[in-house]
Amino acid sequence: xxxxxxxxxxxxxxxxxxxxxxxxxxxxxxxxxxxxxxxxxxxxxxxxxxxxxxxxxxxxxxxxxxxxxxxxxxxxxxxxxxxxxxxxxxxxxxxxxxxxxxxxxxxxxxxxxxxxxxxxxxxxxxxxxxxxxxxxxxxxxxxxxxxxxxxxxxxxxxxxxxxxxxxxxxxxxxxxxxxxxxxxxxxxxxxxxxxxxxxxxxxxxxxxxxxxxxxxxxxxxxxxxxxxxxxxxxxxxxxxxxxxxxxxxxxxxxxxxxxxxxxxxxxxxxxxxxxxxxxxxxxxxxxxxxxxxxxxxxxxxxxxxxxxxxxxxxxxxxxxxxxxxxxxxxxxxxxxxxxxxxxxxxxxxxxxxxxxxxxxxxxxxxxxxxxxxxxxxxxxxxxxxxxxxxxxxxxxxxxxxxxxxxxxxxxxxx
Ligand SMILES: Cc1cc2nc3c(=O)[nH]c(=O)nc-3n(C[C@H](O)[C@H](O)[C@H](O)COP(=O)(O)OP(=O)(O)OC[C@H]3O[C@@H](n4cnc5c(N)ncnc54)[C@H](O)[C@@H]3O)c2cc1C
Numbered sequence: 069x070x071x072x073x074x075x076x077x078x079x080x081x082x083x084x085x086x087x088x089x090x091x092x093x094x095x096x097x098x099x100x101x102x103x104x105x106x107x108x109x110x111x112x113x114x115x116x117x118x119x120x121x122x123x124x125x126x127x128x129x130x131x132x133x134x135x136x137x138x139x140x141x142x143x144x145x146x147x148x149x150x151x152x153x154x155x156x157x158x159x160x161x162x163x164x165x166x167x168x169x170x171x172x173x174x175x176x177x178x179x180x181x182x183x184x185x186x187x188x189x190x191x192x193x194x195x196x197x198x199x200x201x202x203x204x205x206x207x208x209x210x211x212x213x214x215x216x217x218x219x220x221x222x223x224x225x226x227x228x229x230x231x232x233x234x235x236x237x238x239x240x241x242x243x244x245x246x247x248x249x250x251x252x253x254x255x256x257x258x259x260x261x262x263x264x265x266x267x268x269x270x271x272x273x274x275x276x277x278x279x280x281x282x283x284x285x286x287x288x289x290x291x292x293x294x295x296x297x298x299x300x301x302x303x304x305x306x307x308x309x310x311x312x313x314x315x316x317x318x319x320x321x322x323x324x325x326x327x328x329x330x331x332x333x334x335x336x337x338x339x340x341x342x343x344x345x346x347x348x349x350x351x352x353x354x355x356x357x358x359x360x361x362x363x364x365x366x367x368x369x370x371x372x373x374x375x376x377x378x379x380x381x382x383x384x385x386x387x388x389x390x391x392x393x394x395x396x397x398x399x400x401x402x403x404x405x406x407x408x409x410x411x412x413x414x415x416x417x418x419x420x421x422x423x424x425x426x427x428x429x430x431x432x433x434x435x436x437x438x439x440x441x442x443x444x445x446x447x448x449x450x451x452x453x454x455x456x457x458x459x460x461x462x463x464x465x466x467x468x469x470x471x472x473x474x475x476x477x478x479x480x481x482x
Pocket of ligand 1: 079080081082083084085102103104105108109110111112125126127128129130131263264265266292293294297324325326413417418419421422423448449450451457458459460461463
């Protein structure tokens with residue numbers, strides 16, 4: 069039985085789905101976002117902590133902020149944009165990482181990126197780890213930073229894909245939360261919440277979207293599901309679309325998780341400082357002290373490190389943070405920090421990870437994933453972006469592009 073019908077259905081209400089929905093709604097086209105969760109935003113998610121501070125558990129940085137469409141949207145919403153330079157562009161705490169060593173590490177990291185650009189310019193693709201200089205003392209820390217960027221170890225990811233990412237290196241934050249701004253953009257768009265889609269049947273004259281609440285009939289569908297969710301089920305589409313399932317599988321989501329700690333006597337630390345848990349290991353966290361000057365530490369774990377910690381549960385994250393911080397800041401820090409909010413994105417059934425990377429040889433699968441099918445199924449989401457993948461602004465741009473493609477194929481009644 070058909071439960072609802074619409075001209076264009078959008079599957080998933082994250083940054084891409086919201087962008088598509090808002091674009092269609094503003095153009096006067098009947099559309100409906102079908103969302104598995106009871107909230108919009110997906111991997112853009114701001115939650116208030118116990119004292120009411122808005123914390124971004126998913127995306128937090130407006131990367132390429134000078135050309136990031138969310139910056140103008142957040143400004144138009146009247147939000148405060150913080151333009152302070154990000155912790156990774158500033159020196160680490162000098163008491164923890166000696167300035168001379170930091171310079172050495174920065175030079176090694178720059179040389180690594182240069183080798184990668186040179187190799188890729190010759191038309192080669194390879195695992196990014198192949199660009200590490202054998203025996204370089206900074207290889208583990210370069211690998212750790214690689215996991216923060218891509219959510220996976222350098223050995224798993226395509227160097228070519230990494231090179232195709234376009235970054236203006238301007239990074240801003242929204243004080244009220246990036247997730248808050250993204251979600252609010254979808255306020256006027258019709259949404260069906262708590263409705264996981266289990267199948268998209270495109271065998272008939274209209275597309276049938278099967279949900280736990282009943283079927284939806286639509287003329288066109290924009291699919292914005294995270295790649296790990298898309299790759300999970302080969303029979304999600306009927307008839308099956310093996311090239312889409314394969315592309316999604318070759319653009320998996322890497323893992324990155326944040327843990328926020330409340331910090332007593334926070335004034336001891338400069339706002340916005342940064343330290344690595346270890347400069348010797350790749351399995352380590354990075355710690356952002358007092359983001360926005362707040363009495364907090366934002367702990368960030370990625371790749372296998374995050375995967376191992378997720379296996380141990382939230383307590384494992386807290387214990388690991390205390391262990392790494394104690395090494396640098398002394399045992400007193402253990403009494404000054406308390407766990408606040410966190411989210412395990414790998415265990416989240418509607419994400420199954422944090423942001424996409426391409427496996428070696430799969431950089432061009434992004435175009436394959438993004439391509440429409442039969443002028444009826446359109447694809448969006450961060451993994452579909454050729455140069456802004458893994459980001460919320462990449463998701464936005466693909467959402468708007470898919471909405472425009474869908475509009476162009478509508479036979480409008482006059
Ligand atoms: C910890 C972390 C830090 C990050 N940091 C940054 C950052 O600083 N800057 C940045 O730009 N990006 C960052 N990102 C990445 C950014 O959050 C994502 O790239 C972006 O939000 C993805 O948007 P999307 O619409 O493509 O996917 P999603 O947000 O995943 O949206 C997909 C939607 O589909 C829904 N869904 C899933 N399954 C179903 C189903 N079966 N039926 C119906 N609906 C379904 C989901 O609930 C979700 O709402 C970060 C992500 C994480 C997790």
